[in-house]
Amino acid sequence: MCGIAGLVVAPGQAAPSAELGRRMNAVIHHRGPDDEGLHSDDRALLGMRRLSIIDVEGGHQPLYGAERQVCLVFNGEIYNFRELRQGLEKDGHVFATHSDTEVILQAYLRDGVEAFAKLDGMFGIAIWDRRTQELILARDRFGEKPLYYAVDAQRLLFGSELKSLLQSADCPRAVDSDALRAYLAYGYVPAPGSIFQGVRKLPPAHYLRYRDGQVSLHRYWRPSLAHKTALSEAEAGERLEELLDRAVASRLVSDVPFGAFLSGGLDSSTVVALMARHLAQPVKTFTIGFKEAAYSELDDARRVASHLGTEHHELVVEPDAVSLLEKLVWHFDEPFADSSAVPTFLVSELAGKHVKMVLTGDGGDELFGGYDRYLRLMKLERLGSLRKPVAGLLTAAGAMLPNPYGERLARVGERLRLPFQERYLSGVAVMRADIAQRLRAQAGGSAHFDLPALHEAGSDLGAGDSALDRAVAIDLQSYLPDDILVKLDRMAMAASLEGRSPFLQPDLAEFALSLPESYRVRGGRGKHLLREVAAKWLPPRAISKPKQGFAIPLAQWLRGPLRDLAADTFASRPFRERGLIDAQAATTLLDEHVSGRVDRSEALWQTLCLELWAQRFLNATAPRER
Structure with a gap:
């Protein structure tokens, strides 16, 4: 787990300054306090900060190959690097380290950009290939690791965090009005845009080529909701148990102490239960709570920790909200308003005092239909042709009832009149359109949330007519990578802690997406099959507990x-x-x-x-x- 940054200039431009590379590295010190490295030549700077997790002594970067004609820096972890290494060694590749970084390098030397599709992991990769005079950037399948870039006629800047790019006077700084509008609607800035015009995020499951001053984007993997398994429910449960166990085991590869976030909910509890099956010593688990009982899951976490025999650490926090907010703003780089970042940061700080890596339950809601908004959407969709008449009734009723009940009914009525994607996105939005209009209208902006970037999200994942699958497809392309995974990456890295998400292991994720709707949602609850499987390991409360969320x-x-x-x-x-x-x-x-x-x-x-x-x-x- 690290941070990377750098730039490559177009042919004929002045050589980049090594001092700039040092500044780009220094500003992301929190991402990698253990080590740093910098490559500098007449066209390229590649820098990195390292949080040492695998091959602590031998994993220094940048790493070189092909007689130093290829230079690589990498942020993340590759979980199948040992299997890939065996195949490379059979093909004659010789290794100087035990790191996963060198496996990426050797795989690139053998397979070129085809290597990225073979990696099971989370990553942001930069490769400067002097043989072809091109820069390659690559990002993992689901977007667990971030990667920004900015390109003009003279250069391409890149970095794990936007603040690295901003160390260059050439980085664009004009606020993007569409990004601001999206932020007001959703509380985050969706990829591939950023808050600044001219700065982009590399989309998940893509790689970028920069050659002769020109950029091209290529997708190397695409999840699919089109194919549904023909397995019986019992057979699907057996397959799910196998894949869950394998995914968690693969994420336990580490040369440093590790643990897990534990809320007491289904997803994190399932991960901890499977960790316990593979470890001889108790799992270190971490939970925080607030003094306000409605926002604390300490009792549920204790119950699961006791059941699984973990070494449990908890903390009731009364944070300095002002200074905490300022810290969050610094680490997110862009406007970001998911308030659950607060407890995520606090539990990361707690865990960081004991371990350098944690496993989390992120991704479980998207893959197994766990969000309450999915259930609400499915109910609305069952109205079919009755949607418009019902919308009229709700709007009229909302006008007669006092707030907040009237507002709530009126909003549901408004949603029913919208096309499907807007209908779902209006439920994802954290700020109502009329409130956003109040905040932006006199400032000269528009707050209408008809955002093409999100309307296109998920349109190519084969969701068909299923309301659940169509909503999941949108979340996989936007909410998961741009909110949930951004929150985990930035808040864990703020505490120099690595967070890993076993639910996003590719085989497990693809199988979960192949489950029929009835295997995921049943009896008015999501995660049906996951609950059935996890019931073997967890106390009943962890299975039946209503979804609470990481609220403040x-x-x-x-x-x-x-x-x-x-x-x-x-x-x-x-x-x-x-x-x-x-x-x-x-x-x-x-x-x-x-x-x-x-x-x-x-x-x-x-x-x-x-x-x-x-x-x-x-x-x-x-x-x-x-």
């Missing part, structure tokens, strides 16, 4: 410790003059929320995160950690 007492914070910060921010001259958000509208929302008449916490949190991001990343020529 956001509404209380914005009426308490964050209230003054929000008020001062919205009243400030820079906020007004920046013009990203209408200052009066933001102040009015805060007044409404503080009065207790209505909950505006999500919109206020998004607005606050946006302005604090702007202060750090728009006001500074080259952002630095405070």
